[in-house]
Amino acid sequence: MTETDPSPAKPRPSAASLKLPWKTRISVAALSAVTDFCRRSNGSLNRSLLSLLDARSPATATPVRGVRTADVTVDTSRNLWFRLFVPSSGESLPVIVFFHGGGFAFLSPDSRIYDAVCRRICRKIPALVLSVNYRRSPEHRYPAPYDDGADVLRFLDGDGLATADAAAAGLADLSSCFLAGDSAGANIAHHMGRRWAAGSWERIRLAGMVLIQPFFGGEERTEAELRLTKAPVVSVERTDWMWRAFLPEGADRDHEAANPFGPRAEGELEAALPEAMVVVGGFDPLQDWQRRYYEGLRARGRAARLVEYPQAMHAFYAFPEIKESAIVLDEIKGFIDGLRVRSTTTEQKDGDAGDENQ
Numbered sequence: 001m002t003e004t005d006p007s008p009a010k011p012r013p014s015a016a017s018l019k020l021p022w023k024t025r026i027s028v029a030a031l032s033a034v035t036d037f038c039r040r041s042n043g044s045l046n047r048s049l050l051s052l053l054d055a056r057s058p059a060t061a062t063p064v065r066g067v068r069t070a071d072v073t074v075d076t077s078r079n080l081w082f083r084l085f086v087p088s089s090g091e092s093l094p095v096i097v098f099f100h101g102g103g104f105a106f107l108s109p110d111s112r113i114y115d116a117v118c119r120r121i122c123r124k125i126p127a128l129v130l131s132v133n134y135r136r137s138p139e140h141r142y143p144a145p146y147d148d149g150a151d152v153l154r155f156l157d158g159d160g161l162a163t164a165d166a167a168a169a170g171l172a173d174l175s176s177c178f179l180a181g182d183s184a185g186a187n188i189a190h191h192m193g194r195r196w197a198a199g200s201w202e203r204i205r206l207a208g209m210v211l212i213q214p215f216f217g218g219e220e221r222t223e224a225e226l227r228l229t230k231a232p233v234v235s236v237e238r239t240d241w242m243w244r245a246f247l248p249e250g251a252d253r254d255h256e257a258a259n260p261f262g263p264r265a266e267g268e269l270e271a272a273l274p275e276a277m278v279v280v281g282g283f284d285p286l287q288d289w290q291r292r293y294y295e296g297l298r299a300r301g302r303a304a305r306l307v308e309y310p311q312a313m314h315a316f317y318a319f320p321e322i323k324e325s326a327i328v329l330d331e332i333k334g335f336i337d338g339l340r341v342r343s344t345t346t347e348q349k350d351g352d353a354g355d356e357n358q
Contacts (some may be wrong), residue, residue, distance in 0.1 A: 057115035085122035085129040101183030103242035140244035186214035187298035197270030222288035261296035281312030
């Protein structure tokens with residue numbers, strides 16, 4: 001792992017040089033085969049078949065390895081809900097609103113892989129984790145997932161959690177909220193951060209964003225996309241399909257949803273946008289877009305931290321057998337803990353200054 005300002009030239013590995021545990025290779029091959037098989041040439045998805053092949057984990061009211069879960073409904077009309085992860089110990093816990101990956105089209109909070117991911121995050125930080133079941137493309141295009149994410153934030157801001165799970169609400173520190181996600185979920189987290197920064201909120205204060213290998217793109221083909229065409233999980237062909245399925249009809253990949261600092265970006269970046277941690281993998285075809293996002297934040301005066309794993313593929317952190325998976329959780333914990341300490345220190349200083357002025 002390296003944390004750096006990405007300027008020095010680096011070796012350019014090919015996809016063939018990526019080394020993965022056999023368990024990961026099998027899991028990735030199976031996941032890729034399922035999603036490819038369920039994609040139709042007309043741009044639709046075979047949801048019935050996909051639901052049969054997507055292994056699910058039920059919510060568990062009894063703690064499993066120190067974490068209990070519950071599914072909380074926000075809006076039945078559009079099947080908007082989130083899976084709540086609550087650690088067995090702790091008080092005044094940060095709240096992480098999490099958006100899963102899957103190219104806006106695949107997977108859900110109860111998919112086995114994301115149930116396991118969020119349990120690990122909940123236990124490691126520790127924190128309350130709300131994994132959002134946003135609407136998926138191609139049935140629901142832009143801006144449906146962004147609208148769903150914003151409504152979950154409003155649900156929290158309106159004290160909806162207290163009604164749904166009073167015990168969890170008693171642990172939640174809504175003044176220390178974080179947005180997090182991987183791949184398409186990290187894209188959603190960015191746009192949710194902008195919506196929060198542009199809005200007015202009663203209870204929620206966003207302290208930071210954790211963007212794990214965010215799914216951004218553009219009309220240009222970057223060096224990494226061309227060099228890593230055979231990398232696992234994502235490819236130019238797959239990501240092109242995902243953008244066509246998600247973006248508005250007639251839009252190209254320079255739409256602001258895909259390319260937030262590209263030629264069609266509209267408006268200034270909100271001053272209140274919270275600090276971001278951006279995670280990049282050296283075998284991820286999307287890495288050039290991820291670095292450009294980090295550089296775009298910094299160029300606009302926003303606080304951002306880049307964390308790179310040169311030997312990591314896209315979605316590496318979801319596979320616990322990959323050593324970097326545990327390391328990045330430590331990095332996320334350090335980022336969240338650091339921002340919470342900084343926030344507490346600032347509030348204390350502000351309080352002391354107020355007392356002196358009285």
